Amino acid sequence: MGTVVSKQGVLGKKHIRMLEKIRESLEKLNEKMEIIIELQKHGGREIQPLPETPLDVMTLLSMPDHLRKTAMTVCRLGRATAEEVAQQTHRARAVESAYLNQLVIMGYLKKERKGRKAYFYVEKENQG
Amino acid sequence: MGKVIAVHSYKGGTGKTILSINLAAALVKHGKKVCLMDLDFRAPSLSTLLKVEKADYWLNDYLNGICGIDKVLIDLTERIRDGGKLFVGLANPTTEAIRDISAKDRKWEMRALGRLLSLRNTLLNDKGFDYLVFDTSPGLQYSSINAIVSADLVIVASTLDKSDVEGTKRMLKELYDLFEKKTRIVTNKVLYGENIKSVKDVRSQMEELYGVPILGVIPCFCDVSRAKGTLIFVEDKPDHPFTKIMDEIATELEKMKV
Numbered sequence: 161m162g163t164v165v166s167k168q169g170v171l172g173k174k175h176i177r178m179l180e181k182i183r184e185s186l187e188k189l190n191e192k193m194e195i196i197i198e199l200q201k202h203g204g205r206e207i208q209p210l211p212e213t214p215l216d217v218m219t220l221l222s223m224p225d226h227l228r229k230t231a232m233t234v235c236r237l238g239r240a241t242a243e244e245v246a247q248q249t250h251r252a253r254a255v256e257s258a259y260l261n262q263l264v265i266m267g268y269l270k271k272e273r274k275g276r277k278a279y280f281y282v283e284k285e286n287q288g
Numbered sequence: 289m290g291k292v293i294a295v296h297s298y299k300g301g302t303g304k305t306i307l308s309i310n311l312a313a314a315l316v317k318h319g320k321k322v323c324l325m326d327l328d329f330r331a332p333s334l335s336t337l338l339k340v341e342k343a344d345y346w347l348n349d350y351l352n353g354i355c356g357i358d359k360v361l362i363d364l365t366e367r368i369r370d371g372g373k374l375f376v377g378l379a380n381p382t383t384e385a386i387r388d389i390s391a392k393d394r395k396w397e398m399r400a401l402g403r404l405l406s407l408r409n410t411l412l413n414d415k416g417f418d419y420l421v422f423d424t425s426p427g428l429q430y431s432s433i434n435a436i437v438s439a440d441l442v443i444v445a446s447t448l449d450k451s452d453v454e455g456t457k458r459m460l461k462e463l464y465d466l467f468e469k470k471t472r473i474v475t476n477k478v479l480y481g482e483n484i485k486s487v488k489d490v491r492s493q494m495e496e497l498y499g500v501p502i503l504g505v506i507p508c509f510c511d512v513s514r515a516k517g518t519l520i521f522v523e524d525k526p527d528h529p530f531t532k533i534m535d536e537i538a539t540e541l542e543k544m545k546v
Contacts, residue, residue: 216398217433221466228466232437236405282402 194258213267215282230259239281290412291546294422294439298455302445303476305333308423313522314538316371320418325377327435328425329389332379337517346380351400357410368523397430404438440546442471470546472503479508504537
């Protein structure tokens with residue numbers, strides 16, 4: 161009886177890991193779709209990341225309002241997920257995710273995945 | 289938590305530095321722990337006005353990543369009797385340092401912004417400062433915009449000079465608003481005449497013009513000009529009307545939520 165329970169437990173864990181992988185893949189897919197939608201909305205056609213560009217105040221000043229808000233929040237927080245940025249800007253997580261990914265494409269932010277979370281930050285070498 | 293205040297203006301000569309020093313002093317008189325910082329790297333003046341001839345480290349060094357902020361700060365608490373604490377961070381006034389900082393590139397300016405932003409943690413959260421007061425360069429310069437982005441509140445010193453008023457109006461719309469900064473105006477060096485007869489007149493006219501609240505109206509005091517910046521009025525001339533205005537502004541700042 162004991163062996164049956166532990167076998168079920170192992171199967172359960174495998175199942176959960178698989179579901180988590182599916183969820184991760186769906187989130188990645190979702191992010192990519194958000195980028196495409198966002199770029200189309202703002203007239204962008206190319207999805208090629210631009211070379212790394214410093215996110216200085218003059219750049220912030222010349223940005224469209226919706227992106228400036230997101231970029232400034234990342235500057236203030238140092239390193240943040242879309243969820244954390246959304247809490248500060250009071251906009252939807254999906255919207256922030258799209259803006260953050262757009263800033264990555266523009267070369268202003270870097271993105272790093274840790275497990276299921278994606279962190280956005282200004283390049284450390286640039287931050288000093 | 290404390291507040292970060294940037295004192296800025298469109299033009300030079302509006303009285304930013306005298307305002308910054310006396311505002312910091314007035315807050316200290318109210319028992320606050322204040323750090324006054326000279327972020328006017330192109331024309332540093334706090335070292336001269338506060339008579340600090342030598343500093344081991346300057347704010348330039350902190351922004352260059354050479355040292356921590358604790359090495360830069362100088363304790364000037366004894367300069368203000370009966371109050372909280374006053375520390376200052378100075379900009380290096382040598383020509384070489386000014387030349388050096390004027391030649392920095394965008395990457396450096398971005399790092400400098402990161403370092404200014406981190407002062408909130410190191411000084412307000414960890415060291416228990418109540419206020420950081422940034423004295424800045426006039427106009428749209430990297431160092432002053434970095435200070436504005438790092439601040440909770442921007443105090444804009446403006447005179448009634450037409451070009452100053454027009455420039456200030458533009459900055460409200462095209463600079464502070466874009467960064468969503470809480471902004472207050474201090475109208476300085478006011479000379480009363482036919483159209484402007486009282487503080488009330490200045491307040492109503494300027495508030496209508498700028499669309500933001502007026503934090504203070506300071507008449508043109510010959511005593512202030514005559515002192516050539518060598519006096520901290522709030523400390524050295526406690527009964528002077530200028531001191532009274534500074535005290536009112538400090539009280540207003542304490543009430544303000546940012």
